[in-house]
Each structure stands twice: as C-alpha cells, then as structure tokens.
Amino acid sequence: MNQSTSFEWIKSNVLSLFYAVLIAVVIRTFFFQAFFIPSSSMEPSLLVGDRIFVSKFTYGYSKHSLPFSLSLISDRIFFSEPKRGDTIVFKTPENLRIDYIKRLVGLPGDKIQMIDGILHINDTPIKREKIREETKIINSGQVLTASVYREFFPNGRSFETFDMGNTRADNTKVFNVPKDEYFFMGDNRDNSKDSRFIGSVPKDNLVGKAQIIFFATEGGSTILEFWRWPFDIQLNRIFKIIN
Numbered sequence: 001m002n003q004s005t006s007f008e009w010i011k012s013n014v015l016s017l018f019y020a021v022l023i024a025v026v027i028r029t030f031f032f033q034a035f036f037i038p039s040s041s042m043e044p045s046l047l048v049g050d051r052i053f054v055s056k057f058t059y060g061y062s063k064h065s066l067p068f069s070l071s072l073i074s075d076r077i078f079f080s081e082p083k084r085g086d087t088i089v090f091k092t093p094e095n096l097r098i099d100y101i102k103r104l105v106g107l108p109g110d111k112i113q114m115i116d117g118i119l120h121i122n123d124t125p126i127k128r129e130k131i132r133e134e135t136k137i138i139n140s141g142q143v144l145t146a147s148v149y150r151e152f153f154p155n156g157r158s159f160e161t162f163d164m165g166n167t168r169a170d171n172t173k174v175f176n177v178p179k180d181e182y183f184f185m186g187d188n189r190d191n192s193k194d195s196r197f198i199g200s201v202p203k204d205n206l207v208g209k210a211q212i213i214f215f216a217t218e219g220g221s222t223i224l225e226f227w228r229w230p231f232d233i234q235l236n237r238i239f240k241i242i243n
Helices: 003-030 226-232
Strands: 032-036 050-055 087-092 095-106 111-115 118-121 127-137 143-152 158-163 181-185 206-216
Touching (some): 032 206, 095 118, 127 158
Antiparallel strands (some): 095 181, 127 143
C-alpha cells in the first residue's frame, strides 16, 4: 500500500466514522433516544433493567432534546400537549443532569392531592381496583407485600400501581399545577421521588415519551455482562409497548 492509497484509506474510514456519528446524533436528537431504568419507582410498569426507546418528537423540541442540553433552542418548538397518563422522561429544574421517568398525572391548572393513598384530581378520587398482591424486597433487604391496583384516569387510560401501605407519600397537601407545568408521579407510589417532593415540571424540561422496551435484564445486568444474559434476559418484556 503506497502513501496515496494509505491516505485515501484513512480518509474513507474517518469519513465513514464521522457520518455514522452524525446519523446517530440526528436520530438521538430528533427521533429516538435509548434510556436505562435504574430504579423501582415505575414498578410494576417498568422494572430495573429495562432498556426503553423514548420518542423525542412527540411533544416537540427544547434545549433538553439536544445532547448535553445545549442552549441552541430558547423555547419549546413544534409543541404538542402531553396526555394525562403518558409515561414521560424529563429533567427537573433542580438538577438538569439527571433524567427522570414518571407518569403524568396533573395537567396545567389541575389540583392534585393524595389522601389515604388515593390520588385525587380536581377534588375527585381516582377509581382503582385491587387485582393482586406481590412480594417485594426493598433496598434494606426488608420483605414487603405490595398491593397491586389498576387505576382509571378520566380520559380512559388505565395502568397498574403499587401500594406498600401507609407511608408519608400517602397524604399530601393540595398541589396547584401552574400554567405550562406538569405534575408527575411514579407508579410505585410509596417509593418514588416525584412531583410530590420535587414540584411540578416546566414543559421545556420534557425530553420525550416512553414508547417501547427494546431489551430487558433482571436486576439491571449491563450490556458488558454478556455472560449473565442467558440467565438474566427477560424475553417476555422485549418489544413490550409501554402503557
């Protein structure tokens, strides 16, 4: 291989790498981004170890759609209103480096309150039905029995939630959701750091809508721990649509 051929070979490979990175950035910014579920706050809907695709275009774009939240977009553009019950990735005003994923329960202008473990929207308790019980092991190693309820939102959406019994999250003050902000809660109602504790989230902080689980491992084994996959892969969760 002569010097000219070597240069052309290097140039071709550098350009191929550049185009591959550029395409990946465009897809991540404008279409879909992959996220890993590291905590139990959205159980039983999302489990630790789930890998999900989030659509970036569903609610339009803000600076948080861009890598590293670059301030190239001043306001949200091509905005489309989220629907109550959507599972959404967002950033909190207090920490823009961390991505949260929770369920949208409160729209702008709503009044939200938890009373004896039951969600109230605009002074009306949400209908829920107990469907089963599950045994859960929390971080301390303590074994608890969680009641699983199906909740029904006024717009017809329904989903499962965990109820671990009486906790400080079961009774709250009334939260008035400001204009252009949204109120989020985890489906694991007694084990979720959400809007009950961090406040409502401005619309510019929305990242995207969770759409599908594309890969799942039990307990969150990483992609590098391939030797665990035959035992940890959750085949029944792969390609599961997120409600």
